[in-house]
Each structure stands twice: as structure tokens, then as C-alpha cells.
Amino acid sequence: MGTSHIKRYTQQYSSNYVNCLVVCPECGKDALVKNGNDYKEAVLECRHCNLKKTGYDMVVYKAVIKLHCPVCAHPIRFERCEKEKHPSISVQCGECDSRFDIKPRYEKYFRNYSRKAQGLKQDDVFGCPLYFQDDCKGNLFWAKNREHLLEMEAYVSAELRTLPYRMRMVERLPAFVKDAKNREAVLKILKKWKNSYK
Structure with a gap:
């Protein structure tokens, strides 16, 4: 029996996720942190309430x-x-x-917003909780942005997970995400997140 019908994992997006979706500290809807790896270039923007902050702020x-x-x-x-x-x-x-x-x-x-995000995954500069996060069988499960979410979905749903050279995002996934017995639960959360953000 051949393997041509088997769903293989192939990298979809860059593994360098410098932008992330967070919960806006003002209106509670989705906001975007750009260049979140460096406070000197970081910007927090909300398209709903027009909040705009820089790392210097x-x-x-x-x-x-x-x-x-x-x-x-x-x-x-x-x-x-x-x-x-x-x-x-x-x-x-x-x-x-x-x-x-x-x-x-x-x-x-x-002076960031981290006091409002106790126990949740936050962005590194503004301390806002990530927009995509949930409990998955007692583990905190999160995605930085839609691309990160889709990359995880492609990996978890694949039957054959041959990794490209130095695929850092997948290498860093927690064991519970990679565990085949959690595949259905993980994919259900990823689908919910995908549907919640258009």
C-alpha cells in the first residue's frame, strides 16, 4: 500500500512570529502587537477602539x-x-x-498591562494576554497569531510529520500538542480560534 494518500506536514508560514494578536487592554477585543521582540520597535494597535501605544510609551x-x-x-x-x-x-x-x-x-x-493577565500567556512588551489561548486537558494552549495557529493546525492534522531542517516553531511545541492522543482536542480548539477571528 502506497503513502501518496497520507496527509504530510509541510511548512506553511515563516517560523519567526514577531507580530501577535492580543486582547486589547482598553476594549477587550483583538489588537495587534507589531515587532513584539523589541520594545524599541514594538507597537500596540487596536482597530476597534483606536488605541495605539509604542514600546517607549x-x-x-x-x-x-x-x-x-x-x-x-x-x-x-x-x-x-x-x-x-x-x-x-x-x-x-x-x-x-x-x-x-x-x-x-x-x-x-x-509599566505594562501584565497585572491584568495573571496566569495567561502575554506578549513580551505590553504584557497583554494573547488573543488565542485556552485550557487543553489541564495545559495552557496558545497561539501568537493566525499564522501560528494555521501552522500548528497543519502539523497536528498531518499523519506524516517529517520536519524540514531547523523548523523551530514545531520543535518548540509542547509535548501535549504533539501527542497523538490529544489530536482531536487540539484541533477542536484551533478550529474554534479560527472561527472566532475573521
Whole structure:
């Protein structure tokens, strides 16, 4: 018996998924994160509520000043979050009321939406939960975007899974997705996701 009728897996899309679909933090519908591998180029856009953020919008700087007052030696401690760095900040001694302009030390932070996505897979820059994710037999199952979804569908539905050289997306799939006994459950979720996003 020949193998010509067997459904073979062949790579459909690039395995470099730099864009991902997420849940919009403003309206809860689908939004797109472009260039999500680097905050300097990342952009979050929602076609429903017109939200638009860049990776730079999420950066904040904490200004930290610690010294002893040059007049009375009382300790002065100052911390404040700033959107921009300033060459100096005016601080006042709580003991003698002397005021000084001091160059602060800055700590860089990302203020993203990750607090709203506890336990869910999020994009790396904005911290928004991925749009395609679900529980599959006790495992968190997710797809970065429609291309990722379709690639997984092609792989899971194939009867013969010969991999092209260095097919990283498939190599990184969790074992439960590759397990033949979960094929029906995985394909059912992928179909649901596909139908939910037009």
C-alpha cells in the first residue's frame, strides 16, 4: 500500500512570529502587537477602539536620591517615577528645610498591562494576554497569531510529520500538542480560534 494518500506536514508560514494578536487592554477585543521582540520597535494597535501605544510609551524612570543634608547631616531620601529623565531634581531637607538641586540616579522600568493577565500567556512588551489561548486537558494552549495557529493546525492534522531542517516553531511545541492522543482536542480548539477571528 502506497503513502501518496497520507496527509504530510509541510511548512506553511515563516517560523519567526514577531507580530501577535492580543486582547486589547482598553476594549477587550483583538489588537495587534507589531515587532513584539523589541520594545524599541514594538507597537500596540487596536482597530476597534483606536488605541495605539509604542514600546517607549511603557517606559518609566524611577528617580532615586539618597544623601545626607550638607547643612545639618540629616538623611534625605527621595523616590519618584518620571516619564522623562531630568538632569537635576530639587529636594528639601525635612530637618532644616534647606533645598538642593541634586542629580538623581535613574532606574528604568516597564509599566505594562501584565497585572491584568495573571496566569495567561502575554506578549513580551505590553504584557497583554494573547488573543488565542485556552485550557487543553489541564495545559495552557496558545497561539501568537493566525499564522501560528494555521501552522500548528497543519502539523497536528498531518499523519506524516517529517520536519524540514531547523523548523523551530514545531520543535518548540509542547509535548501535549504533539501527542497523538490529544489530536482531536487540539484541533477542536484551533478550529474554534479560527472561527472566532475573521
